[in-house]
Amino acid sequence: MSQDAISNLISLAINNQAADPEDSIYLRNRTMALVGEKVPTAEYSYNPQVIIDALVNLAIQNNKISNSITDKELLASQLMDIAAPLPSAINREFNNIFNQRGSLAATTYFYNLCKSDNDIQTAAIKKNIEFTANKLEITINLSKPEKDPKAIAAALHQTDENKYPKCQLCLENEGYLGRVGYPARSNHRVIRINVNENTWGFQYSPYAYFPEHAIFIDQDHVPMKISKQTFKNLFEIIDKFPHYFVGSNADLPIVGGSMLTHEHYQGGRHSFPMMKASISESIQNPLDNNSATIGIVNWPMTAFRIQSNSKEDVVNTAEFIRQRWFDYTDISVDIRAFTDNERHHTVTPIAYFNDDKLYTLDIVLRDNQTSEKYPDGIFHPHKDVQHIKKENIGLIEVMGRAIFPPRLVSEMNEVQKYLLNKDNKIADYHLPWAKEIKKKHSKILEDNVEGIVHEEIGTTFEEVLKDAGVFKWNIQGRKALDKFVKSLY
Numbered sequence: 001m002s003q004d005a006i007s008n009l010i011s012l013a014i015n016n017q018a019a020d021p022e023d024s025i026y027l028r029n030r031t032m033a034l035v036g037e038k039v040p041t042a043e044y045s046y047n048p049q050v051i052i053d054a055l056v057n058l059a060i061q062n063n064k065i066s067n068s069i070t071d072k073e074l075l076a077s078q079l080m081d082i083a084a085p086l087p088s089a090i091n092r093e094f095n096n097i098f099n100q101r102g103s104l105a106a107t108t109y110f111y112n113l114c115k116s117d118n119d120i121q122t123a124a125i126k127k128n129i130e131f132t133a134n135k136l137e138i139t140i141n142l143s144k145p146e147k148d149p150k151a152i153a154a155a156l157h158q159t160d161e162n163k164y165p166k167c168q169l170c171l172e173n174e175g176y177l178g179r180v181g182y183p184a185r186s187n188h189r190v191i192r193i194n195v196n197e198n199t200w201g202f203q204y205s206p207y208a209y210f211p212e213h214a215i216f217i218d219q220d221h222v223p224m225k226i227s228k229q230t231f232k233n234l235f236e237i238i239d240k241f242p243h244y245f246v247g248s249n250a251d252l253p254i255v256g257g258s259m260l261t262h263e264h265y266q267g268g269r270h271s272f273p274m275m276k277a278s279i280s281e282s283i284q285n286p287l288d289n290n291s292a293t294i295g296i297v298n299w300p301m302t303a304f305r306i307q308s309n310s311k312e313d314v315v316n317t318a319e320f321i322r323q324r325w326f327d328y329t330d331i332s333v334d335i336r337a338f339t340d341n342e343r344h345h346t347v348t349p350i351a352y353f354n355d356d357k358l359y360t361l362d363i364v365l366r367d368n369q370t371s372e373k374y375p376d377g378i379f380h381p382h383k384d385v386q387h388i389k390k391e392n393i394g395l396i397e398v399m400g401r402a403i404f405p406p407r408l409v410s411e412m413n414e415v416q417k418y419l420l421n422k423d424n425k426i427a428d429y430h431l432p433w434a435k436e437i438k439k440k441h442s443k444i445l446e447d448n449v450e451g452i453v454h455e456e457i458g459t460t461f462e463e464v465l466k467d468a469g470v471f472k473w474n475i476q477g478r479k480a481l482d483k484f485v486k487s488l489y
Helices: 005-015 021-035 048-061 069-082 087-101 102-114 149-155 228-240 311-326 407-419 426-442 449-468 473-488
Strands: 001-006 041-043 129-131 135-140 191-195 198-202 214-218 245-247 264-268 277-282 293-297 303-308 347-351 359-367 401-404
Touching: 001 005, 005 021, 005 069, 005 264, 021 048, 021 069, 048 069, 069 359, 087 102, 087 191, 129 347, 129 449, 135 449, 191 228, 191 407, 228 245, 228 264, 228 311, 228 347, 303 311, 311 347, 311 359, 401 449, 407 426, 407 449, 426 449
Parallel strands: 135 401
Antiparallel strands: 001 041, 129 135, 191 198, 198 214, 214 264, 245 264, 245 347, 277 293, 293 303, 303 359, 347 359
């Protein structure tokens, strides 16, 4: 079935309940104002990427926009805004479904809508490469859009004066046109939720790293801060959305995420490797009349798992551990709470319900010191693994899902050629690693070389997590951890 290209967008808008059939002429005129009036026929489609590609190309042909990356992104977002209901309508529908059918139905509605109006960039996300190695999840991120040369040049002249929105997490991004060097958000939508009597935003990540990758955002532009209130907030959110986990990046550079200037959490419908990890040792709860159990997680980083039917008991136990860690020092293993009055200790917390419906909080100890030997961070990926991963280890990677840069695709192809003794352009910084792989594997063939490289990437990522762990899994590290546990009593 054929119709003109604009009709596909109008049909999508009606299907998304962003418009009624009586709005068709109005929507056609709005769209023609953006793409031009010469409109060819097109195959019938509800696929947002097919619609975007057709209409953006039409706008270029009709000289409505240039062929630049920024112009195309801004127009694509404006077009999908036509197919997206107003924020007020989405919030009403979300709350109606939540109240009548429950949170799972409500998030399913919102998630599907965000895919349909391309707020979640499903076509781009499909480009990512994913595999499992050593029980860890590996992602090579190919979904983020190419940098616009104009944006790179413009960034040199930008200042923070009168900056709007203040950052890419602010609620003011909802419906924001975008600009050179700043993402288009015309079709972006946010659900308002109450978190401990404060307004927060709930949205989906445009470039999701895992299923239903959600972001929960404080309505105020305030810096990240881990405190007892953080733990309360995390449990308030999973009470609302029990089918999701929710966690917070740490609140310090090096061990924190990439956005420390705005309080936010990440969550979603995914069980990460750390959440599946067993307990290596149970320890006694140091608090009287507290029902929470505490276990040391069998994980490369140092993590405590706290569980109870009572979220208050979990929160109080977590806060007790956090406070003890806050000013804990053990120079024998390079752990220092402060140097020159600079704080180094924080935690990465992750809240979820386990299979027995217990309130669960995994709390990972973090230390952001640097030293002459480790200028990038004592508990940060060390030089021997930075050929694979040198960026911060944030929330998602703490839980066992690596996010690697696009460069690895071409670089690993060259590594494979090297391992097969073919002509190659292997990067010098991969060569020592590749030589070790050759020694380790006696039979490297065309049909197994990719699997071997994937396995070794997983092994390297495990080493990355070990580097980030404050108490190592060796005799010295276990003794130091025992010492810290004893300090709780």
